Amino acid sequence: MADLSTSIAGVKLPNLLLNASGVNCRYENELQQLLDSSAGSLVTKSATLNSRDGNPEPRYAPLAGQIGSINSMGLPNQGYEYYLEYAKKFDYNNGKPLFISLAGMSLADNKAMCEAFRDANLPCVLEINFSCPNLPGKPQLGYDMEAMEAALKVLAPIIGKPFGIKLPPYFDIAHFDQAAAIFNKFDNIAYVTCINSVGNGLAIDWESETALIKPKDGFGGLGGLMVLQTSLANVNAFYRRLNNGKQVIACGGVTSGKEAFLHILAGASAVQIGTQLQEEGTGVFERVSKELQEIMAAKGYKNVEEFRGKVKTL
Numbered sequence: 001m002a003d004l005s006t007s008i009a010g011v012k013l014p015n016l017l018l019n020a021s022g023v024n025c026r027y028e029n030e031l032q033q034l035l036d037s038s039a040g041s042l043v044t045k046s047a048t049l050n051s052r053d054g055n056p057e058p059r060y061a062p063l064a065g066q067i068g069s070i071n072s073m074g075l076p077n078q079g080y081e082y083y084l085e086y087a088k089k090f091d092y093n094n095g096k097p098l099f100i101s102l103a104g105m106s107l108a109d110n111k112a113m114c115e116a117f118r119d120a121n122l123p124c125v126l127e128i129n130f131s132c133p134n135l136p137g138k139p140q141l142g143y144d145m146e147a148m149e150a151a152l153k154v155l156a157p158i159i160g161k162p163f164g165i166k167l168p169p170y171f172d173i174a175h176f177d178q179a180a181a182i183f184n185k186f187d188n189i190a191y192v193t194c195i196n197s198v199g200n201g202l203a204i205d206w207e208s209e210t211a212l213i214k215p216k217d218g219f220g221g222l223g224g225l226m227v228l229q230t231s232l233a234n235v236n237a238f239y240r241r242l243n244n245g246k247q248v249i250a251c252g253g254v255t256s257g258k259e260a261f262l263h264i265l266a267g268a269s270a271v272q273i274g275t276q277l278q279e280e281g282t283g284v285f286e287r288v289s290k291e292l293q294e295i296m297a298a299k300g301y302k303n304v305e306e307f308r309g310k311v312k313t314l
């Protein structure tokens with residue numbers, strides 16, 4: 001059997017597949033399903049300082065032809081204290097590390113949440129979400145280089161230990177260069193997760209002539225197979241630019257072992273599954289693991305290090 005283990009931010013994962021933050025991870029019972037599945041680790045729903053109901057429903061829709069999904073959830077979550085309590089009682093000897101996603105509505109909120117996790121001194125890894133596209137009136141921090149750097153200057157020293165950031169997709173080489181140059185200034189940024197959903201698409205049902213989701217006149221983040229190439233490009237762009245052992249976690253477009261394999265070729269150290277997990281349930285991890293192992297066996301790869309980042313160019 002090909003070895004799918006990896007390590008991120010200094011912690012070992014028995015299998016490099018995990019959920020994308022937001023899917024199947026808001027409540028404890030959902031997190032337990034991830035623990036009970038073949039996923040190698042789990043990340044919680046992005047938390048805000050206070051609990052939120054999120055945007056009005058319908059706010060998620062799969063798209064016809066299995067090309068992906070659109071969502072404008074609006075960060076429904078239980079508030080960071082719920083996830084802090086979960087992290088306190090988490091069994092860190094179960095072999096699957098815990099990632100905690102935080103998405104403060106302001107720098108002050110992010111600061112307060114990071115301080116609370118620092119004070120609790122737990123072995124979980126923080127992933128700061130700079131890229132939610134679905135909050136009316138709130139631009140994605142990841143698209144404002146100055147504000148993102150200013151936020152990191154405050155948060156990185158508070159967190160102290162290795163942490164990750166969840167990025168929006170970038171579409172311009174200059175933006176890859178600028179963002180990577182910022183991240184390289186912070187020693188304890190251990191990884192970036194590429195990508196959050198492709199923000200503000202519009203899905204319309206042609207028969208009813210109506211938008212598929214309710215919030216923001218139907219605008220929402222796109223995920224699933226249709227964002228695969230955007231996601232691969234972001235994974236590879238940061239893999240090429242980040243230094244000092246900084247890693248990339250891939251997120252976007254994984255429906256089978258084939259896309260997971262492509263993400264590793266592009267440079268991913270771990271691979272998250274969002275839309276496909278939402279559609280298929282936690283059994284997706286066993287299926288995709290098996291498919292990835294079959295591809296690796298057919299190509300003669302025994303572990304992921306043998307081909308990570310080794311995509312050939314012409």
Ligand code: DOR
Nearest residue numbers: 073074075132134197221
């Ligand atoms: O697509 C997304 N939806 N990305 C996020 O970061 C948050 C989520 C939501 O709750 O809207």
